[in-house]
Amino acid sequence: MILGAAQPSPYDALAGDWRRLQRRRLTAGALAAAAAFAAFAYAGALEFSRYADALRTLAQLAQDSTPPDFSRWREWGRPLLETLATGIAGTALGAALALPLSALAARNAGAPVWLNEIVRFALGAVRSLPGLIWGVIFVAAVGFGPLPGVLALGAHSTGMLGKLFFEALEHVEPGPGAALRAQGASKLAVFRYAQLPQALPRLADALIYRLEHNLRAATTLGLVGAGGFGLEIVTAFHLFEYREASALILVLLALVTSVNFFGAALRRSLLHARPERK
Amino acid sequence: MSMLHLAAPVSFIPVAPAAPALRVDGLSVTRGGRAILRQVSAAFAAGAVTAVVGPSGAGKTTLLNVLNGLVEPSCGMVASEQLGALRSAESWAALRQRAATIFQDHALIGRLSALDNVLLAFADTRHPLSPWPWPRFAREAAARALADVGLLDRAFERVDNFSGGERQRVGVARALARGPRLLLGDEPFSSLDPPLARRLCDDLRALAVRDGVTVVLVLHQIALARALADRIVGLNDGRVLFDGPAHAFDAATEATVFAAHSHLNQGV
Numbered sequence: 001m002i003l004g005a006a007q008p009s010p011y012d013a014l015a016g017d018w019r020r021l022q023r024r025r026l027t028a029g030a031l032a033a034a035a036a037f038a039a040f041a042y043a044g045a046l047e048f049s050r051y052a053d054a055l056r057t058l059a060q061l062a063q064d065s066t067p068p069d070f071s072r073w074r075e076w077g078r079p080l081l082e083t084l085a086t087g088i089a090g091t092a093l094g095a096a097l098a099l100p101l102s103a104l105a106a107r108n109a110g111a112p113v114w115l116n117e118i119v120r121f122a123l124g125a126v127r128s129l130p131g132l133i134w135g136v137i138f139v140a141a142v143g144f145g146p147l148p149g150v151l152a153l154g155a156h157s158t159g160m161l162g163k164l165f166f167e168a169l170e171h172v173e174p175g176p177g178a179a180l181r182a183q184g185a186s187k188l189a190v191f192r193y194a195q196l197p198q199a200l201p202r203l204a205d206a207l208i209y210r211l212e213h214n215l216r217a218a219t220t221l222g223l224v225g226a227g228g229f230g231l232e233i234v235t236a237f238h239l240f241e242y243r244e245a246s247a248l249i250l251v252l253l254a255l256v257t258s259v260n261f262f263g264a265a266l267r268r269s270l271l272h273a274r275p276e277r278k
Numbered sequence: 279m280s281m282l283h284l285a286a287p288v289s290f291i292p293v294a295p296a297a298p299a300l301r302v303d304g305l306s307v308t309r310g311g312r313a314i315l316r317q318v319s320a321a322f323a324a325g326a327v328t329a330v331v332g333p334s335g336a337g338k339t340t341l342l343n344v345l346n347g348l349v350e351p352s353c354g355m356v357a358s359e360q361l362g363a364l365r366s367a368e369s370w371a372a373l374r375q376r377a378a379t380i381f382q383d384h385a386l387i388g389r390l391s392a393l394d395n396v397l398l399a400f401a402d403t404r405h406p407l408s409p410w411p412w413p414r415f416a417r418e419a420a421a422r423a424l425a426d427v428g429l430l431d432r433a434f435e436r437v438d439n440f441s442g443g444e445r446q447r448v449g450v451a452r453a454l455a456r457g458p459r460l461l462l463g464d465e466p467f468s469s470l471d472p473p474l475a476r477r478l479c480d481d482l483r484a485l486a487v488r489d490g491v492t493v494v495l496v497l498h499q500i501a502l503a504r505a506l507a508d509r510i511v512g513l514n515d516g517r518v519l520f521d522g523p524a525h526a527f528d529a530a531t532e533a534t535v536f537a538a539h540s541h542l543n544q545g546v
Contacts, residue, residue, distance in 0.1 A: 175385035176398070182346040183456070184374030185401040192406035193398050197387050271389075 068247035083228035086149040087215035094157025102165030110187030127159025168202035208263035299324035299492040305354035316516040325490040329507035336513040378458035384449040388438030396420040423455035442469040463495040
């Protein structure tokens with residue numbers, strides 16, 4: 001046999017499938033781009049005349065709101081604490097409900113598949129209502145103040161954290177759990193001793209992210225009557241006190257940033273520090 | 279060698295000592311349409327070390343995982359001397375409480391300390407939702423098990439900082455911490471350096487001879503199997519080709535057990 005003569009190259013064997021794969025990828029990319037373009041057009045983002053005065057107006061607004069006016073800072077303490085409390089309590093409530101629910105929703109944590117599906121559907125349903133709508137509902141139920149904010153954030157966080165938690169649980173290595181089953185441990189023991197410790201850093205990540213989100217959300221909940229810092233900002237805007245509004249926004253920025261620092265420290269301790277003691 | 283010869287068992291030489299503590303009968307395991315174990319029958323005596331040998335993919339690990347209940351056979355049964363045929367969840371639970379497994383991939387939790395990993399052997403001594411620490415006897419036994427494998431000074435270090443050999447030692451400590459009556463080991467020496475491997479060999483022999491534990495080890499090295507085991511079970515392509523005393527496992531038997539899978543030869 002002469003090498004190379006009339007021998008189909010390995011590439012030829014793949015070429016047909018390869019071209020088909022390439023074509024499918026190009027089609028998918030083109031479809032995604034078309035969908036995005038249509039969305040822009042429908043939302044009016046392509047009517048360029050509307051941008052004409054935008055820059056000038058924004059510059060004016062920036063000018064009106066500098067320098068920030070901190071003169072009323074003495075009156076911000078209470079609403080700031082209310083917002084902080086609403087965010088923390090809402091996150092804690094959501095996490096406390098989400099953890100057991102996520103154990104029931106995860107495929108590998110021992111619950112039967114039908115229960116997985118019911119819990120997943122329930123989490124999705126709770127999640128699909130935005131926090132603001134929950135806020136309107138709970139303001140109607142329990143009246144004004146931080147309490148409806150806590151309940152609204154708790155409800156939405158349960159749905160969101162439940163999903164993030166069960167996905168984290170499903171990512172754990174099966175080996176340690178199998179080792180526990182091989183020595184006769186119960187499903188609950190496998191969850192508690194093998195799956196939870198492995199998922200803990202991911203659970204903490206989700207929780208920290210959610211706390212940050214909830215502090216911002218607690219601010220906007222002020223709009224629907226759940227009190228707090230958001231109400232101050234909106235009031236300042238309504239009164240055209242732009243310099244005070246910018247000061248309030250800076251304070252909010254400082255609050256969220258300090259929560260992020262705290263979250264980063266917590267992550268470090270979970271990922272690298274000395275192990276937990278039981 | 280003819281196909282027929284290869285498919286049939288080479289020899290079944292009876293061993294005199296101790297009644298079998300554990301027995302498998304007509305065991306078959308199929309996964310994804312592929313037969314992993316085919317009609318495997320074997321006995322594992324108490325107070326003796328049984329080595330399971332064979333080429334990669336012969337079904338050694340699967341046999342071990344049938345013995346600890348992680349793999350459910352499609353037919354056949356596992357029977358224990360004390361518990362009889364294991365058919366109910368209760369009898370399996372009873373067996374598992376006396377059994378321990380040294381896993382090939384160690385099956386440790388990387389972000390927990392060596393001590394916490396060994397304590398997992400005591401998972402049934404503390405309610406999973408209990409806020410209290412592990413019971414005193416469990417903490418003492420775990421510390422002793424870590425001292426036995428020479429890792430007491432690193433008890434609080436995270437296991438993902440450990441080398442492969444050190445992880446294996448943690449896995450061994452976890453398996454031995456409970457004082458099991460049935461010890462299953464999947465390549466327990468694979469990542470240990472020679473002096474440690476020799477010590478673990480001595481320890482496992484002592485467990486069998488002195489304490490009467492049923493020891494079943496999957497081994498890759500035949501020399502080790504001959505030196506350590508009382509009995510050898512040779513698997514090839516899911517079938518038992520040899521089951522007899524270790525001294526009877528000669529070079530010819532070894533060649534047969536480690537011959538290429540029969541289904542690869544079917545075209546010939």
